[in-house]
Amino acid sequence: MKVEVVGKNGFTPSDRNKEFVEDKLTKIEQYFQDQKGLRARVLAKVYPGYHKVEITIPTKNVILRAEAKGEDLYSSIDLAIDKLERQIRKYKTRVKEHKGKDALKDTFVEGYFDKDVKPEAPAELVKTKKMTLVPLADDEAITQLELTDHDFFVYLDQETLKPKVMYVRDDGNYAVIETE
Numbered sequence: 199m200k201v202e203v204v205g206k207n208g209f210t211p212s213d214r215n216k217e218f219v220e221d222k223l224t225k226i227e228q229y230f231q232d233q234k235g236l237r238a239r240v241l242a243k244v245y246p247g248y249h250k251v252e253i254t255i256p257t258k259n260v261i262l263r264a265e266a267k268g269e270d271l272y273s274s275i276d277l278a279i280d281k282l283e284r285q286i287r288k289y290k291t292r293v294k295e296h297k298g299k300d301a302l303k304d305t306f307v308e309g310y311f312d313k314d315v316k317p318e319a320p321a322e323l324v325k326t327k328k329m330t331l332v333p334l335a336d337d338e339a340i341t342q343l344e345l346t347d348h349d350f351f352v353y354l355d356q357e358t359l360k361p362k363v364m365y366v367r368d369d370g371n372y373a374v375i376e377t378e
Contacts, residue, residue: 199227199236209244215271222279226255229286242271245369249274253282260289267368331361339364340372 201223203216211219219240230236241252248267251274255262262285266277333354334342343351343364350365355376363375 199223199238201238201240203240203242206241206243207245209242209249211242215242218272219275222275223253225279226282226286230257240275242274250368251275251278253278255282262286262289333359336362336364336374339374343372 199220201216201220203211203219205211223238223240226238227236237256239254241254243250243252248269249271250265250267251271252265253263253275262282264278264281264285266274266281268274268277329352331352331354333356335356338356339351339353339362342353343366350363352361352363354360355362361377365373365375367373
C-alpha cells in the first residue's frame, strides 16, 4: 500500500509518525485483493488539547474514510483504524446481502469477517421533516443556524437561489456546502 502522511495546523509528521501509520495500515491492507494498487492518504492535525486524524482509502468499489480524535497522534490513528475495519465489515455485509457473496471478490480477500459475523441491523429512516427554503446571505444563515439546536442549516443562496448547507465544524467555525 502506498501511504501519504500529511500534517496540518502546524504539525509536521516525523519519520517515526509515518512508520507508525504505515505499520497500522498493514492491518487494513490485508483485507484487499489489490494491495499494490492500494493508496491511503492520512491527514494529521493538531488542536489545543487533542489530535485529529483523517484516513482516506479510495478503491474501485468504495471510498473508505475514517476520522478520529484522541489525546495524541497514536491514539487517534488507532481509533481511525478501528473505524475503517468496522466500515469494511459493514460494507461487506451489506453488499453480500444485496448482491451476493461473489460481488466483492475483486475488492476484498475472502475469509476476513466471514466467520462469526452477526449482521448489523441496518439503520432506518425514522423521521422526515419538510421545510421551506428561504433565500439568505451566508451571515444570515449563520444566525439562523445558531438559533436552532442542529449542527447544520439548509437554505437558498440569496444571489444564485441554489441550495446550500451551512454546518458547524469540529473547531467551532462554520462551513458551507454549495450545490452546482
